[in-house]
Amino acid sequence: xxxxxxxxxxxxxxxxxxxxxxxxxxxxxxxxxxxxxxxxxxxxxxxxxxxxxxxxxxxxxxxxxxxxxxxxxxxxxxxxxxxxxxxxxxxxxxxxxxxxxxxxxxxxxxxxxxxxxxxxxxxxxxxxxxxxxxxxxxxxxxxxxxxxxxxxxxxxxxxxxxxxxxxxxxxxxxxxxxxxxxxxxxxxxxxxxxxxxxxxxxxxxxxxxxxxxxxxxxxxxxxxxxxxxxxxxxxxxxxxxxxxxxxxxxxxxxxxxxxxxxxxxxxxxxxxxxxxxxxxxxxxxxxxxxxxxxxxxxxxxxxxxxxxxxxxxxxxxxxxxxxxxxxxxxxxxxxxxxxxxxxxxxxxxxxxxxxxxxxxxxxxxxxxxxxxxxxxxxxxxxxxxxxxxxxxxxxxxxxxxxxxxxxxxxxxxxxxxxxxxxxxxxxxxxxxxxxxxxxxxxxxxxxxxxxxxxxxxxxxxxxxxxxxxxxxxxxxxxxxxxxxxxxxxxxxxxxxxxxxxxxxxxxxxxxxxxxxxxxxxxxxxxxxxxxxxxxxxxxxxxxxxxxxxxxxxxxxxxxxxxxxxxxxxxx
Amino acid sequence: xxxxxxxxxxxxxxxxxxxxxxxxxxxxxxxxxxxxxxxxxxxxxxxxxxxxxxxxxxxxxxxxxxxxxxxxxxxxxxxxxxxxxxxxxxxxxxxxxxxxxxxxx
Numbered sequence: 239x240x241x242x243x244x245x246x247x248x249x250x251x252x253x254x255x256x257x258x259x260x261x262x263x264x265x266x267x268x269x270x271x272x273x274x275x276x277x278x279x280x281x282x283x284x285x286x287x288x289x290x291x292x293x294x295x296x297x298x299x300x301x302x303x304x305x306x307x308x309x310x311x312x313x314x315x316x317x318x319x320x321x322x323x324x325x326x327x328x329x330x331x332x333x334x335x336x337x338x339x340x341x342x343x344x345x346x347x348x349x350x351x352x353x354x355x356x357x358x359x360x361x362x363x364x365x366x367x368x369x370x371x372x373x374x375x376x377x378x379x380x381x382x383x384x385x386x387x388x389x390x391x392x393x394x395x396x397x398x399x400x401x402x403x404x405x406x407x408x409x410x411x412x413x414x415x416x417x418x419x420x421x422x423x424x425x426x427x428x429x430x431x432x433x434x435x436x437x438x439x440x441x442x443x444x445x446x447x448x449x450x451x452x453x454x455x456x457x458x459x460x461x462x463x464x465x466x467x468x469x470x471x472x473x474x475x476x477x478x479x480x481x482x483x484x485x486x487x488x489x490x491x492x493x494x495x496x497x498x499x500x501x502x503x504x505x506x507x508x509x510x511x512x513x514x515x516x517x518x519x520x521x522x523x524x525x526x527x528x529x530x531x532x533x534x535x536x537x538x539x540x541x542x543x544x545x546x547x548x549x550x551x552x553x554x555x556x557x558x559x560x561x562x563x564x565x566x567x568x569x570x571x572x573x574x575x576x577x578x579x580x581x582x583x584x585x586x587x588x589x590x591x592x593x594x595x596x597x598x599x600x601x602x603x604x605x606x607x608x609x610x611x612x613x614x615x616x617x618x619x620x621x622x623x624x625x626x627x628x629x630x631x632x633x634x635x636x637x638x639x640x641x642x643x644x645x646x647x648x649x650x651x652x653x654x655x656x657x658x659x660x661x662x663x664x665x666x667x668x669x670x671x672x673x674x675x676x677x678x679x680x681x682x683x684x685x686x687x688x689x690x691x692x693x694x695x696x697x698x699x700x701x702x703x704x705x706x707x708x709x710x711x712x713x714x715x716x717x718x719x720x721x722x723x724x725x726x727x728x729x730x731x732x733x734x735x736x737x738x739x740x741x742x743x744x745x746x747x748x749x750x751x752x753x754x755x756x757x758x759x760x761x762x763x764x765x766x767x768x769x770x771x772x773x774x775x776x777x778x779x780x781x782x783x784x785x786x787x788x789x790x791x792x793x794x795x796x797x798x799x800x801x802x803x804x805x806x807x808x809x
Numbered sequence: 810x811x812x813x814x815x816x817x818x819x820x821x822x823x824x825x826x827x828x829x830x831x832x833x834x835x836x837x838x839x840x841x842x843x844x845x846x847x848x849x850x851x852x853x854x855x856x857x858x859x860x861x862x863x864x865x866x867x868x869x870x871x872x873x874x875x876x877x878x879x880x881x882x883x884x885x886x887x888x889x890x891x892x893x894x895x896x897x898x899x900x901x902x903x904x905x906x907x908x909x910x911x912x913x914x
Contacts, residue, residue, distance in 0.1 A: 283827070441869075548913075559868070
């Protein structure tokens with residue numbers, strides 16, 4: 239690999255041009271004259287979670303609801319271990335950002351009176367197939383927003399406990415890139431590919447979460463010593479079997495209950511009907527021999543069926559194709575469902591950077607928004623927009639035109655040397671694919687994957703930990719033939735960092751409550767005394783510290799500077 | 810693998826290479842697009858919707874219920890997207906979607 243180098247300077251660097259990143263950029267462009275660079279791993283037109291589209295806006299304050307009732311809902315869905323302050327700040331912005339994306343061109347269904355056609359308490363119906371091109375078009379309208387596509391950011395540049403930019407490489411142009419910035423916003427999304435997926439044989443990437451989001455933002459933060467929260471609250475989705483397409487469209491759209499092979503609505507046996515229970519109940523039915531489980535669609539009208547067929551084309555076309563492939567449609571055959579492998583994502587559960595109310599992380603001048611930011615589950619698309627706006631407002635307020643700090647030429651060369659330390663052609667003990675599969679097998683077996691019904695124990699986690707250490711050594715010997723392979727190697731290394739942190743978090747919460755997300759077999763019962771705390775972590779000199787923090791309430795203003803009194807170190 | 814690019818139909822416009830969220834599509838020595846990393850396809854169909862000549866097909870691998878059917882898209886006007894779904898017997902069904910119209914569910 240030849241070392242072509244390019245260096246940029248900007249006021250704000252946004253890493254990741256997805257839902258949160260694009261919206262943050264738009265907010266900055268509309269309300270300031272700051273120069274912004276969006277560093278995107280693929281192309282913002284179709285990158286990240288919403289590449290295929292999205293089925294609904296799931297976080298909106300519908301008629302009769304309030305931001306306060308939204309906070310209550312999220313709090314109850316996760317047994318109160320959430321950052322109420324963060325959720326509340328999102329909730330207050332949900333309807334405003336929804337209006338904004340509609341103005342930008344996202345079609346939202348209206349009723350006869352011109353109001354949004356609401357689905358339940360928090361959803362509005364849309365055609366989300368085009369949501370990324372809509373955002374990308376809006377970004378292209380602003381001359382202060384510069385987009386660098388196909389740029390894989392690998393690490394932050396840190397100086398005196400402050401982030402002053404990031405380094406990476408262009409996958410297609412095969413050159414190393416450094417971007418210096420006064421403020422850096424991490425919006426990379428969460429982490430897929432940690433665990434063995436549902437269809438490992440020929441379709442390993444047929445998964446719920448975007449398989450190209452491999453947790454770079456978490457890993458960069460861990461390596462830079464940022465505090466993380468809630469990794470033990472894994473997220474596992476309940477999906478249509480094989481295609482791993484969404485179930486919500488059917489469940490809410492045509493009011494289809496979950497039934498077992500005996501036709502019983504098995505969720506009724508679980509009074510606590512929350513997101514994780516619907517999954518847990520399904521896993522339990524299968525274990526009892528009452529599987530497979532289905533969404534009961536048999537008997538819906540032809541009109542309803544046609545609308546489902548269309549709706550899936552707009553977000554998960556594989557499900558529509560699957561109905562045609564089998565010549566079996568939802569009105570005549572129920573839709574089989576299954577749980578996915580666990581993911582780490584702060585847009586659905588609470589895993590991610592520990593931030594203050596402005597979404598600034600524990601490292602100066604570094605913000606985190608969207609799926610990579612922790613503490614506020616169920617933020618979905620509109621919550622990510624809201625966080626983009628919150629970070630933008632704070633940056634505009636804080637910004638002072640300072641001289642951009644830089645590394646010396648030698649320091650920069652060392653950084654690039656470290657990133658590109660996997661030259662090809664000489665062969666290695668293990669291939670890139672095998673390293674990925676070994677990581678996923680290990681996590682599956684010893685850290686609660688699908689094959690273990692999501693269960694883990696202290697002993698198993700210990701095995702996982704030592705296996706990951708071995709894999710770290712092997713991964714450092716991997717060889718890259720080109721910059722695409724270099725990206726794949728970094729994606730594996732990032733997931734090893736995340737796996738290490740995840741294991742510590744799983745071990746630290748010694749009870750079982752968020753069923754499936756967290757199934758600690760050594761501690762199957764609830765421990766009310768120690769429950770209402772945040773499990774946080776920090777990596778210092780390659781040692782992981784587990785930090786326990788007290789709860790932050792809805793109207794509290796949480797600042798990192800006055801937070802010392804609220805914590806103790808567990809190990 | 811879940812997409813297939815027809816080399817003879819490809820006009821080397823580069824649009825599919827640009828939009829793939831996994832950077833999986835590259836150009837061969839004749840500048841024609843091909844899927845360099847078929848194992849890694851998510852099945853998002855972003856490339857199908859970009860292709861101006863309907864050269865890209867999407868199908869399901871056998872392990873997730875694929876039986877030989879496939880789909881592709883065509884666009885006559887910007888606001889309409891037509892999905893062509895062909896089952897294993899070659900029977901074609903088309904569904905025209907107005908991109909400005911919301912889902913009912």
